[in-house]
Amino acid sequence: MSVDEKTVRRIAHLARIAVADDEVAPLQGELNAILAFVEQLSAVDVTGVEAMTSVTPMAMKKRKDVVTDGGRAVDVVANAPETEDHYFLVPKVVE
Amino acid sequence: MTELNELSLAEARDGLRAKTFSAREIAQAHIDALEKARVLNAYLLETPDRALKMAEASDAKIAKGEAGPLEGLPLGIKDLFCTEGVTTTAGSKILENFEPHYESAVSANLWRDGAVMLGKLNLDEFAMGSSNETSAYGGVISPWRRTGSDVKIVPGGSSGGSAAAVAAHLCLGATATDTGGSIRQPAAFTGTVGIKPTYGRVSRWGTVAFASSLDQAGPIARTVRDCAILLGSMAGPDARDTTCVDLPVPDFEAAVSRGVKGLTIGIPKEYRVEGMPAEIQKLWDDGAAWLKDAGATIREISLPHTKLALPAYYIVAPAEASSNLARYDGVRYGLRVPGRDIAAMYENTRAAGFGREVKRRIMIGTYVLSAGYYDAYYVRAQKIRTLIKRDFEEAYAAGVDAILTPATPSSAFGVGEKASADPVEMYLNDVFTVTVNMAGLPGIAVPAGLDGQGLPLGLQLIGRPFDEETLFATAEVIERAAGRTVLPKVWW
Amino acid sequence: MTAPVNPKKLIKGAEHDWEVVIGMEIHAQVTSRSKLFSGASTEFGAEPNDHVSLVDAAMPGMLPVINEECVAQAVRTGLGLKAQINHRSVFDRKNYFYPDLPQGYQISQYKDPIVGEGEVVVDLLDGESITVGIERLHLEQDAGKSLHDQNPTQSFVDLNRSGVALMEIVSRPDLRSSEEARAYVTKLRTILRYLGTCDGDMEKGSLRADVNVSVRLPGQPLGTRCEIKNVNSIRFIGQAIESEARRQIAIIEDGGTIAQETRLYDPSKGETRSMRSKEEAHDYRYFPDPDLLPLEFDQAYVDALAEGLPELPDAKKARLIADFGLSPYDANVLVAERASADYYEAVAAKRDGKAAANWVINELFGRLNKEGLGIEATPVSADQLGQIIDLIGEGVISGKIAKDLFEIVWTEGGDPRAVVEARGMKQVTDTGAIEAAIDDIVAKNPDKVQQAKEKPTLLGWFVGQTMKATGGKANPAAVNALLKSKLGID
């Protein structure tokens, strides 16, 4: 499989990365080189093989239902580019 | 006489305990050394004031007889570990001024045990790279040079800052992370020792994520023993990381001198790749011979799915990365580049904040997860991971205790030498290391000699899950047989 | 399901009668103290970003750890829906960018949910009941909240809700009218509240419905559906379905076709409108969250949770009918809230069940409704109401006095027996006193006595006069019997 220019633009938008017109062709070439490299996997017979979901066989650890965090709005917004009254500010989102 | 920063970590520890020198002195020696070595660009941030303060606290503890296992030992921290109140960038513009209000589990464990922080170490952006050239803050230059040449050499990556700093005596040891070889490849390139522990041995909490199912932190140091000491402090259960196991941490240092008598070492024939330099083959043979001489049994084994590991990795890792890096959106922290609306703000921020390699991987990851491709790429790659893991399980079930391979297909290359348009050329650096991440196993890189150009080469040992002890014991035998690789001379 | 088409449920278009087909996705907030994957509080109404952990804010390197109680709540709910409990389920990432989604993905369950197929029996007003299929229930994280009205150019983001556990309960398209849809949500809400797994508070957003609506001619295949997002009251669910069905019928009858899309119900206009912001083609790139392992448990875990489940409304209803001889209608009213049923049972214990039901439903619920109060706020306790009923049964007060007594206990409180004593409300059963009163009335109204002999209905007038003369306290039965004999009527 390989990607065309339109796909490159679609993927870039899905990934929310602005791509300038002159970046599309080089990106397309690089992505296709990687896709060509991974293409060899399609020849492998994987019938009956289970897809790995966790590399270490173990039971998932769980938390008790207790409040152990919060009350640190100052920390939460400390690194934010724009805030007001402990809210994060973003360009207006139109519903 | 040996400068204080040239001691091994174990020697420094013993000297501090014997009060031969103070923590402050050894911290100062490192601060002086790294100031002189700025041309290497190993440190993104030096924290001398903090180092001296921590050292003084260590001296007080030593005086009171309350020294921790790493009391007063100056370390460098890869800038992928979040450090409270200390800028953490992940080597990316998108986190240029990010100051975490929390301390990563790994670094917190080190400070708990008395270690001293010298600063934050350079790395490939978000740990994506094998030469440290993708760092948004400039590449790291290896302290090594080819014989008779002043061509700048890469330290490998992504933990290139860690490896270079350790090799150049700019710290006694460093934290590093390994997603596809990012500890072992730079260790091999710089003549240092690096271990990627079993997935789940070390908590990932507070370490900037690249590919969650593959990422694992470990140390880089100048000796096997130093690595064992450091891993003993870094590792351990953590309720905040669901994938971190609740196993007690063994006495790794005690395992170092166990020897290899009675062990069976597997030599996987699939690692004998086409076009492998004769020097690498010889090094590998030497390694096997040293282990045999020390009492191990050498056995050829087969890991038939080896060659699928790298292509499968380049599906799984970017897929996870594309999702893990979605949080860098300019809303809560990091860079924000305005746009006419929220979507444009996201797109501008991420276009400006991420470098080429990171964008490339996010794009590939987004593509392989997208509708219509998910099964063909991601699910298939995860099935292949099962096959790769099964290969190892069968070898271990057949009585193999550890597996010996080369660490890298070549020695370090020059800066810019692999800047071709085909990213796959760079990816091939990880061909020997990536299987270990795919199977979640422990792997250690240990220096085994120099190539014809005078650059270090390393061997890799792969162990059973949670059997890092055997790796330390085996690596120690190689280290002793090969003799310590010593930097020719300081050129900076 | 191929239930026969009920002609009463069809919607009349200009040309045809249309069948509306409805399926629902309910997002129910799990009752828990802390969030699904972090230790921050789930409490409603905190200051902005105060109930937010570094995990909820998706700080670099933060990792999710699952709250065991949320898992238990999902299993309990699955059991309450008579559903398949999956011993292995997987958390996936649903990837999309939105400012109130800090991670850039929602942790949800896609291919392997914790709960599989189940069903809900829904009783309708006319006594009919339908069975609605449940397709699945999965656990997922809630998003934060964006406020759009604070500022002309910016939205304000608060992550307090971010990471709160939700159960998404997906029904099959088994509903055929807005009434059925409303009854389904009501019933589901009742079950969740019985289980204690969701408080069902729609005003606080604890329960939100996405409603899938399509129309078709009876017997035809399913039409194209539209999804009406986030409807937050049962009344609006009904209105949204009605208006959406009519909109679709009008389009089709005009020769148009329905575009599959996401819509929003605007209660002020009483109509749905297209949500353009959601129109962009989504590609969520689901994949198993590598930060989490598969969620696995054994049957013993499920059994232990099943053991601890309360009696559910269907079972309780059947029992009330069997034990107390209630009508299905009364039983339905009583089991709608667990607290109501508990109250009723406390009143009915060792008393006449029907009398107790009348008092609880007519007097108590009537009064509570008038005051806009819930059962938990009732000023008359089950014990007090029981005593009032006892006093009637013992003949101490009449039914009419009992209503006055109820009013006194409602407003002033007190022990009913003591109130009756203190205020002299006891009914007079002493026939001598009643006789005296009757004799007096008979003597003063000879004309009426005469008339009563021909027109026995005048008896009522005499009863009224007697009651008046005795301050309403005369035993009505005694009054009746005495009057009849005195007036010579039978």
Ligand SMILES: [Mg+2]
């Ligand atoms: Mg949904």
Ligand SMILES: [Zn+2]
């Ligand atoms: Zn949902």
